[in-house]
Amino acid sequence: xxxxxxxxxxxxxxxxxxxxxxxxxxxxxxxxxxxxxxxxxxxxxxxxxxxxxxxxxxxxxxxxxxxxxxxxxxxxxxxxxxxxxxxxxxxxxxxxxxxxxxxxxxxxxx
Numbered sequence: 001x002x003x004x005x006x007x008x009x010x011x012x013x014x015x016x017x018x019x020x021x022x023x024x025x026x027x028x029x030x031x032x033x034x035x036x037x038x039x040x041x042x043x044x045x046x047x048x049x050x051x052x053x054x055x056x057x058x059x060x061x062x063x064x065x066x067x068x069x070x071x072x073x074x075x076x077x078x079x080x081x082x083x084x085x086x087x088x089x090x091x092x093x094x095x096x097x098x099x100x101x102x103x104x105x106x107x108x109x110x
Contacts, residue, residue, distance in 0.1 A: 029101035033094045040090055052077050053087050060088050067092075 017023045044050050056074035060067075067088055074084030099106050 030105075033098040033101070036097075037094050040094075044087070048083065049079070052079050053083065056084055057087050057091050060091050 041054075044053050052074065056070055056077070056079065059073065060070045070088055071081070071084045074087075075081050
């Protein structure tokens with residue numbers, strides 16, 4: 001099998017996958033949480049005090065720091081309580097949505 005035949009077989013395989021509706025559903029489920037997070041981060045950067053919110057959102061990803069410590073820390077940093085709670089809730093919702101939609105992929109990584 002020459003390299004041209006391999007390329008042709010790869011092209012046909014990709015073309016078949018693109019015609020499959022399940023592939024597009026999979027692609028949507030894989031990329032939508034990241035797109036929603038990017039839109040939220042852009043919204044925060046444009047309209048809110050991002051220098052205070054981003055550390056709160058980043059601290060929430062570390063296992064020992066949960067809602068019980070991150071939200072009061074955000075309030076102590078000068079955030080409105082609703083903004084601190086909403087940013088942490090949004091992070092939780094996006095991560096949960098990704099895990100629910102991609103549970104079969106989530107089982108594969110440690």
